[in-house]
Amino acid sequence: MSDAEMEEASAEERMQVDVNDASSEDEDDDDDDPVVQEIPVLLSAQLLARHGLVLAQHPSMRRANPLEAAAAVRVKPVAQRFEVDVALEKGDTFSEDTAEKLGRGVDNEEIATAYDKRNPYREEQRKLLEKVTLQSSLLPDSTGGQYLIGALRDDEFHLTPISAIIQLRPALRYLDKIQEKEKVAQQKITQHELNLEQPNRKEEDPQEKGVNLSVRTIEDNPEALKKAREIDEEKRFAQEEWVELALYADNTPEAAETYDKLFSLGDELTYSFSKQDYLENIGPKLSSSVKHEIDQGAGSAKKNVKPNWSMDDIRNLPLPSLLKSLMLHAHVVSFTQIQSLTENQFDDQDILEHLERIAVLVRGVWVVRSELLYTGRAADARRLLLQTFNRTSKPVSRYDINRLAKLPHTVITNMFIEICARIPVLREANNGHHVGGGKVVPGADVLSKWGLKVERDEEFCERWPDVVEKQETIVESEGERARHALEHRTASKIGAPKEHHIPTSIGAPTRTSATPTAAAPAAPSAPASKPAAASTSKAAPATRAASASADIFKVTGTSAESQCENLLYFALNKHGVCSPDYLLATIERHKPLRGSDGAENLLDSDDVTPAFVLAVIAKLCVLVQGRYVLKALGGSVDEFRNPVVALFKQKSNVKKGEVLAACQTATGKNLAQSMYAKIMKELATSTGTAWEFKTGPSV
Numbered sequence: 001m002s003d004a005e006m007e008e009a010s011a012e013e014r015m016q017v018d019v020n021d022a023s024s025e026d027e028d029d030d031d032d033d034p035v036v037q038e039i040p041v042l043l044s045a046q047l048l049a050r051h052g053l054v055l056a057q058h059p060s061m062r063r064a065n066p067l068e069a070a071a072a073v074r075v076k077p078v079a080q081r082f083e084v085d086v087a088l089e090k091g092d093t094f095s096e097d098t099a100e101k102l103g104r105g106v107d108n109e110e111i112a113t114a115y116d117k118r119n120p121y122r123e124e125q126r127k128l129l130e131k132v133t134l135q136s137s138l139l140p141d142s143t144g145g146q147y148l149i150g151a152l153r154d155d156e157f158h159l160t161p162i163s164a165i166i167q168l169r170p171a172l173r174y175l176d177k178i179q180e181k182e183k184v185a186q187q188k189i190t191q192h193e194l195n196l197e198q199p200n201r202k203e204e205d206p207q208e209k210g211v212n213l214s215v216r217t218i219e220d221n222p223e224a225l226k227k228a229r230e231i232d233e234e235k236r237f238a239q240e241e242w243v244e245l246a247l248y249a250d251n252t253p254e255a256a257e258t259y260d261k262l263f264s265l266g267d268e269l270t271y272s273f274s275k276q277d278y279l280e281n282i283g284p285k286l287s288s289s290v291k292h293e294i295d296q297g298a299g300s301a302k303k304n305v306k307p308n309w310s311m312d313d314i315r316n317l318p319l320p321s322l323l324k325s326l327m328l329h330a331h332v333v334s335f336t337q338i339q340s341l342t343e344n345q346f347d348d349q350d351i352l353e354h355l356e357r358i359a360v361l362v363r364g365v366w367v368v369r370s371e372l373l374y375t376g377r378a379a380d381a382r383r384l385l386l387q388t389f390n391r392t393s394k395p396v397s398r399y400d401i402n403r404l405a406k407l408p409h410t411v412i413t414n415m416f417i418e419i420c421a422r423i424p425v426l427r428e429a430n431n432g433h434h435v436g437g438g439k440v441v442p443g444a445d446v447l448s449k450w451g452l453k454v455e456r457d458e459e460f461c462e463r464w465p466d467v468v469e470k471q472e473t474i475v476e477s478e479g480e481r482a483r484h485a486l487e488h489r490t491a492s493k494i495g496a497p498k499e500h501h502i503p504t505s506i507g508a509p510t511r512t513s514a515t516p517t518a519a520a521p522a523a524p525s526a527p528a529s530k531p532a533a534a535s536t537s538k539a540a541p542a543t544r545a546a547s548a549s550a551d552i553f554k555v556t557g558t559s560a561e562s563q564c565e566n567l568l569y570f571a572l573n574k575h576g577v578c579s580p581d582y583l584l585a586t587i588e589r590h591k592p593l594r595g596s597d598g599a600e601n602l603l604d605s606d607d608v609t610p611a612f613v614l615a616v617i618a619k620l621c622v623l624v625q626g627r628y629v630l631k632a633l634g635g636s637v638d639e640f641r642n643p644v645v646a647l648f649k650q651k652s653n654v655k656k657g658e659v660l661a662a663c664q665t666a667t668g669k670n671l672a673q674s675m676y677a678k679i680m681k682e683l684a685t686s687t688g689t690a691w692e693f694k695t696g697p698s699v
Contacts, residue, residue, distance in 0.1 A: 039155055041159060042264035046262075048163070054165070055147070055165045056082070058167070078240055085133050103128045106177075129174060132171075133173065149162055158264050186686055197677070315343065331368050332452060335457055361472070363389055378407060379482075398416060398450070551574065551589075553566075554570075555590055567586055567587060568620055576694055577682075577694035578697065579628070582699050587603060587613050629682075640667060641679050643662040646662070655689070
């Protein structure tokens, strides 16, 4: 017998021994956990033949089963939408005052304002919110029989597939209706006060305004395509009529009849799969034809390199697609990890050859190339980030990158999250306090910076020094090109003309300003003096309706403190009342912007910390109900404004009589209607019968 035959026979003998050992281990396990009973499994389809079986969850309700208190149940069968009206429990925690306040949203009657004429002999009807409506949402991947419900009877286990799983949550439509009513009431109050101030004012004719038109196909915008589908779905939903359902308790004959339908009338289920067939059925591996298509880049398989495949699927791909899919999932990984994930089935030289096409080496670990994830400015920003990491071992700040990139906050943050981990950095002065804005400000001063998720692979760097040197050159050169590209784009944007023509939909072109204009603010040494308001474009109503979290003002001032003061004044002058979070966010939002009129933006300094900003806020503002208002506006209005601010410190809701009395007591003078309207518009919103202190803009 030859040496090769002897070696082969020895291998077969070892394999047989391993199999026998495994079989004996399985038998030992069976002895420890013996089968005590075998129960036949049957499938019932009785409910499927009718309307199916729907499982309803109610995660936001404290009741064990809110359907027990349901006053009405209705369904739109095609859309699979359910609504349930549930009566509120009037126990110890039920507040009639809150129910009355929310009861304004149960009908379409307008909210009466202080200027509305009332019939003194008419008794106001008290309306309470006594029920809530639960609306359903269909859980994804809950249709198609993935879940079953089982019932045991006479030592037989009967299964019924669940058609869908829904979750019932409060609809809260009454809050939307209250908001609409308050908006209408506020408009009536504003209109009435304008008429009092300017009794001879005439309505202005509507002006033609410029509209910037652009043409894009919906296929080019995935978000727009998704929105269009949602709108189309909502239209179909609105057209379908509600069908009222009867609800039966557990102990009724109808419920017992439905329960009986959970049990099969047929034969026992037969199971003909082998173990391997079962595994292939629930988690099929990629076919050889699909692998070939991916390897050759043919058909649609090349586009599907980045689905949520399991590691078993990825391991079965050809090497180029395996590495690409792995890098697109992981973003950053060491060579040692790649070897482990591929189970060392490929030659290291082959791995490196393909890896260098889809990734770059940064600090000894492999990071997926930027062009595979981003395009344009975002791709350049990521290349600059990788260059920065490659140059230093210290943590990196987002602002160091976004100072040039000028990307939206969510984009730059997600870019860091993909490959980085947060590293808190505590910076202290010698006296134990923290330095901010040239002053010593007590309080925590934690700087949030970022480092790579994966530690340097020293073993790879020692083994492949030529690859490390080559990759350092690539990362450095790509980073420099990205830096120049970002600087060029920034310069071209700044150097663009400030005025341009926007075609109008009707008539001749209208000339409008492309950038907001503002006068220089007064010196910040006197808090009462007003900086000039940082105006925003008034060309289109959509600008005025924009979210407050997108407020952008001019960065003016000669020091970080004065720039901070001016921005805070702009925000408070616009909104009247602001939360601490919003004011801090306003400063953060302006850090990457350029200063006005060529001035340097000093807010991006490490000295401008939250503690520093809070110290400036305390200098300018006064805290009322957990929110901030300016200490003074300057001028005669402060004489009457201060008593109103003091009144709101005591209570969040005040009436006009209380305001007039407080001003009379503090000043000995009567508050003029125009002054009253100005102060209340700054500090509060009308609820119809009273004034409620503003909550301020959201972050």
